[in-house]
Amino acid sequence: MPQPPAARPDGARAAAPGAGPASPPPADPAIETRGLTKAYRGGQLAVDGLDLVVPRGSVFGFLGPNGSGKTTTIRMLMGLIDATAGSARVLGAPMPAAGRRVLPKVGALIEGPALYGFLSGRDNLRRFDAADPAADPRTREQRVGRALQRVGLAAAAGKKARAYSLGMKQRLGLAAALLQPRELLVLDEPTNGLDPQGMREIRALVRELAADGTTVFLSSHLLDEIEQVCTHAAVMARGRLITQGTVADLSATVLDTRASGRLTVTTPDPADAARVLKEHGVTELQLTDDRVTGDLPGAADGQAPPDLADLNAALVHAGVRVRAFGTERASLEDVFVQLTGEGFDVAG
Known part of the structure; x- marks a missing residue:
């Protein structure tokens, strides 16, 4: 008489003979939070009970007006500030407890880059790379040159950072995040200060990184930016998560209400x-x-x-x-207005 498949230590069962290979377990989300909360003195809630799921391989738009809690959330995810309550997991590990193990796999640009103004763009990247214990000094120049090329700063690499425009500084910060291959790239308002051509270049770079398998978590208050590059999105308002899902599903929801x-x-x-x-x-x-x-x-x-x-x-x-x-697809502006009843800073 045939025997049932044997149980494995993890509680799953091996595939029965002739049943074909067992399907692989689903990958952990790149980012997952449960009840994540940040309260400041006086009881002001900057982030209120956030349950967020960012699928691996997605370009995830974190959408909301300035002051909605986006940057505070990112700072908690990266272990820069402590949460008041709730939990966060990044690349399958708890944060901030697993920061030493997780952060080398993450590239981040948060609240603009912190640069040494007296150093050139190239020397700034050399300093950032030297601070990475996993970076091989023998290949530093290749990494720095490649990162400068990717963000369009190769021609200005010898210029002092203090002479850079806001957009050039933003590009240099992004180059620092790209010095090493990353499983996750966290970008907080990455096109801040860029002209339209620069915005197009950064968006093209985000698409290229996603095509290579990097999960990109992109915070922005620019609806057009999210709509052009993102596969998934979440809408924040006043510290609370309003909705999340694929960009197509969010738009379809609004069309259903119309x-x-x-x-x-x-x-x-x-x-x-x-x-x-x-x-x-x-x-x-x-x-x-x-x-x-x-x-x-x-x-x-x-x-x-x-x-x-x-x-x-x-x-x-x-x-x-x-x-x-x-029939036209609803825009993310339609989504936001429909869900919150508020307008949105679409121009930035």
């Missing part, structure tokens, strides 16, 4: 398009140059949602020249 979604039509005949759409139940119509947007009727209105193909056909039948037609 019944069937927000319709967008691009046409050189916006007035005629708006008239036809109104006749077919589209509400909250807005005309901006050659774009017409409106809310589709749905279950919330007690109506069946219209077939988009029928709407498009009605526009064409009425002589409206349609250049583009479809």
Whole structure:
């Protein structure tokens, strides 16, 4: 008579003969907190009972206005300040207890870089690298040169750091975080002070790091930044976590609350398009140059949602020249406003 699979010491069971290989256990999250709380004197809660899960391999956007508790959370995760209550695990180990083991696997840029102004950019990186007990001094120059190249500072490497612009200092801080290969990169407002070209370069670098398998935890109050590079996001407000999930799921949640979604039509005949759409139940119509947007009727209105193909056909039948037609995905600004009822500093 066949015997059941034997139990292993960890409580799991070995695969039965012929059943194929056992599936590997799920990887620990890169970051996980339970009830993480930070209270300052007077009882002011900077972070209030945070339960956060950052999947490995994700580009995770930590989103919220200035003062929402993002930087305080990061400082607790990195062991820079003690939590008042709750727990945090980074790369599967408790923090700050396992800091000596965990932090060499983490690159971080928090609240802007602390630089030696009298040293050049290159010499600053040499100092940072020399402070790393795991760094081989024989390959220091290669690491420093590679990091400067990655952040676009190779040409300014000999310039004194005190003469750097805010954006250049931010780049140098990021280079310091990239001196060694990292499992986790924690970036607090990484594009602060950068011009639009610099922002694009840093975002491209984040995508490149993620493609190489690095988990990137990106704190920002710039919605556009999160939306362009992140796979997952969490929304903070007044020290509390409002929601978290994939960026696509967060946006889909808002579309669900808008019944069937927000319709967008691009046409050189916006007035005629708006008239036809109104006749077919589209509400909250807005005309901006050659774009017409409106809310589709749905279950919330007690109506069946219209077939988009029928709407498009009605526009064409009425002589409206349609250049583009479809429902738009909710933006992270929509998500934030829907969840909190507040506006957001989208410009930074």
